[in-house]
Amino acid sequence: MLQRTGGQDEPDPQAAGEARSEDIGEGAGDGGRPEAGASVYAMLTLNMALWGSAFPLSKAAVEDVPHQVAALLRFGFGGLAMLTWLLATRGRISLGRGDLARAATAGALGVFGYNALFFWGLSLAPSIDGSIIVPVFAPVLTIAFTVLIQRERTSAARATGLALGIGGAVVFLLGVGGLADGDRLLGDLIYLAAAVSWSAYTLVSKRMLTGDPVQATALATLSGSVMLAVMALPAVPTVAWGSLSGNFWLVVAYLAIGPTAVAYVFYYRGVRAVGPATASVMMFLSPVFGAGGAVLFLDEGMSWTQGAGALLMLAGALLAVSGRWLPRLRKTTP
Numbered sequence: 300m301l302q303r304t305g306g307q308d309e310p311d312p313q314a315a316g317e318a319r320s321e322d323i324g325e326g327a328g329d330g331g332r333p334e335a336g337a338s339v340y341a342m343l344t345l346n347m348a349l350w351g352s353a354f355p356l357s358k359a360a361v362e363d364v365p366h367q368v369a370a371l372l373r374f375g376f377g378g379l380a381m382l383t384w385l386l387a388t389r390g391r392i393s394l395g396r397g398d399l400a401r402a403a404t405a406g407a408l409g410v411f412g413y414n415a416l417f418f419w420g421l422s423l424a425p426s427i428d429g430s431i432i433v434p435v436f437a438p439v440l441t442i443a444f445t446v447l448i449q450r451e452r453t454s455a456a457r458a459t460g461l462a463l464g465i466g467g468a469v470v471f472l473l474g475v476g477g478l479a480d481g482d483r484l485l486g487d488l489i490y491l492a493a494a495v496s497w498s499a500y501t502l503v504s505k506r507m508l509t510g511d512p513v514q515a516t517a518l519a520t521l522s523g524s525v526m527l528a529v530m531a532l533p534a535v536p537t538v539a540w541g542s543l544s545g546n547f548w549l550v551v552a553y554l555a556i557g558p559t560a561v562a563y564v565f566y567y568r569g570v571r572a573v574g575p576a577t578a579s580v581m582m583f584l585s586p587v588f589g590a591g592g593a594v595l596f597l598d599e600g601m602s603w604t605q606g607a608g609a610l611l612m613l614a615g616a617l618l619a620v621s622g623r624w625l626p627r628l629r630k631t632t633p
Contacts, residue, residue, distance in 0.1 A: 339568075339569055339572040339573055340573075340581075342565050342568065342569055343565070343566070343569040343573075343581045344581070344584060345565065346562050346565040346566050346569065346581075347581055347582065347584035347585045347587075347588060348584075348588045349557045349558045349561065349562040349565075350434070350558055350562055350585045350588070350589075351430060351584070351585045351586065351587065351588025351589035351590075351591070351592065352557070352558060352588060352589070352592050353554060353557075353558035353559075353589075354421075354426040354427070354429055354430035354589035354592065354593065355426045355427075355430075355589065355592040355593045355596055355597050355599075356550050356553065356554055356558075356592075357369065357373065357417075357418065357421055357426065357554060358421050358425070358426035358593070358597060359550055359596075359597070360372070360373070360547070360550055360551060360554065361418060361421045361422045363543060363544075363547050364534075364538050364543070364547075365422075365531070365534040365537065365538070366418040366419050366421060366422040367415070367418070367527070367530050367531035367534045368531045368534050368535060368538055369418055369421075370414045370415065370417075370418040370527050370531070371524060371527045371528050371530075371531040372551045372554075372555070373414075373551065373554040373555055373559060374410055374414060374520055374523060374524045374527060374555075374559060375521075375524040375527070375528065375555075376551065376552070376555035376556075376559075377520055377524075377554070377555040377556070377559030377560050378517060378520035378521035378523075378524050379521070379555075380555055380556050380559070380560040381513070381516065381517035381520060381559075381560045381563075382517050382521065384560065384564075385513065385514055385517055392514060392518075393514075398515075398518065399518070399522075401515070401519075402515060402518035402519045402521075402522050403519075403522045405500075405515070405519035405522075405523075406518075406519040406520065406521070406522030406523030406524075406525075406526065407522075407523065407526060408496070408499065408500040408503070409497070409500040409519060409523065410519060410520055410522070410523020410524065410526070410527070411523040411526035411527055411530075412496045412500070413493055413496045413497045413500065414493075414523070414527065415527065415530060416489050416490075416492050416493035416496055417429065417433065417490070417493040419486075419489050420486045420487070420489035420490040420493060421486070422486070423482045423483065423485050423486030423489065424482065424483045424484075424485075424486025424487050424489075424490065425483065425486075425593060425597070425599040425600075426589070426592075426593045426597060426599065427589070427590050427593035427594065427597075427599040427600070427601060428471075428475075428483070428486065428487050428490060428601075428605075429486075429490045429493075429589075430585070430586050430589025430590050430592075430593060431471070431586045431589070431590060431609045431612070432468070432471065432487060432490040432491060432494060432612075433490055433493055433494050433497070434582060434583070434585045434586055434589075435464075435583065435586055435609070435612045435613055435616050436464060436468055436491065436494045436612055436616070437494040437497045437498050437501075438582070438616050438619060438620050439460070439461060439464030439465065439468075439612070439615055439616050439619050440494055440495060440498035441498040441501050441502065442457065442460075442461060442619040442620065443461050443465075443619075444498055444499070444502055445502065446461070448502070453622070454622050454623075456618050456621075456622055456623055457618060457619050457622040459615075459618055460614075460615045460616065460617065460618025460619030460620075460621075460622075461615065461619050462615070463611050463612075463614050463615030463618065464611070464612050464615030464616050464619055465615070466611055466615070467608045467609065467610070467611025467612030467613075467614075467615055468491065468608065468612055469608070470604060470605075470607055470608030470611060471487070471604075471605050471608030471609060471612065472484065472487055472488070472491075472608070473604060473608070474601070474602045474603075474604030474605035474606075474607070474608055475487055475602075475605065513563070513564065516563060520559070569581070583613060583616065583617065586609070586613070
């Protein structure tokens with residue numbers, strides 16, 4: 300199940316750690332659903348492209364308005380888009396006892412907490428750093444928290460993955476250049492804090508997002524947007540609204556509809572078709588699109604040290620999520 304309510308740009312990495320290895324390759328190998336394989340993986344790839352594109356475009360938005368306002372515009376409009384889609388397709392929204400309380404809690408953790416940090420990081424550091432730190436390091440943190448808090452036994456492969464992921468983050472930060480680039484270092488540390496926030500949300504969200512996941516996500520996004528509005532209120536009068544270009548509003552519309560609304564519908568369908576393990580592993584395509592967009596459109600880049608740290612984080616995340624040195628594909632009968 301997707302464990303994200305509007306920002307992030309990431310699925311539930313804990314689900315991958317809990318899923319059986321037989322889930323890998325399920326979409327293409329399951330005899331009951333062989334015809335769905337190619338279209339499902341194409342949909343998930345598009346999903347990751349949408350999520351990845353959110354990093355450089357969100358960076359572009361914070362160059363025109365304060366980061367608090369940029370976060371509010373993206374997720375406020377995104378929540379409204381999801382609510383409009385629900386009403387158009389279902390006619391009404393059914394709310395049970397406790398739904399609003401759970402939505403408010405999920406919104407506080409998954410929308411407000413994570414995105415307040417994420418957009419703050421964007422205002423200080425390049426988007427390419429966030430596109431790697433957040434989606435790659437968050438699964439490492441989630442698995443680490445699960446092992447430490449729930450005292451679960453872990454395999455040697457997973458323990459090695461956790462160590463590689465944490466070591467890769469240290470190398471990545473060392474590659475920033477220390478105090479010589481203080482804003483970027485601070486921004487990257489805030490990205491790490493955002494990853495911590497997202498991981499904490501992931502660990503508790505299974506009990507909060509119950510029932511219809513799309514409806515729960517829409518309500519959580521709207522409730523979190525109200526909190527973002529409170530935070531953004533002091534900055535709103537400082538924005539020269541009349542001078543914002545049409546391109547800015549096109550970027551906001553794309554962020555609200557594409558990465559924030561449409562992408563999550565795609566991901567829900569992907570999880571149902573191929574299982575949480577395979578869908579979560581697809582998450583690691585997101586940094587490819589995010590970093591590629593940052594290089595092509597924002598002329599951002601990384602040092603060789605940061606690149607080495609990113610590779611270590613990616614290798615560690617794959618090991619931590621899968622818990623295996625090599626993926627095991629499900630055997631199928633002819």
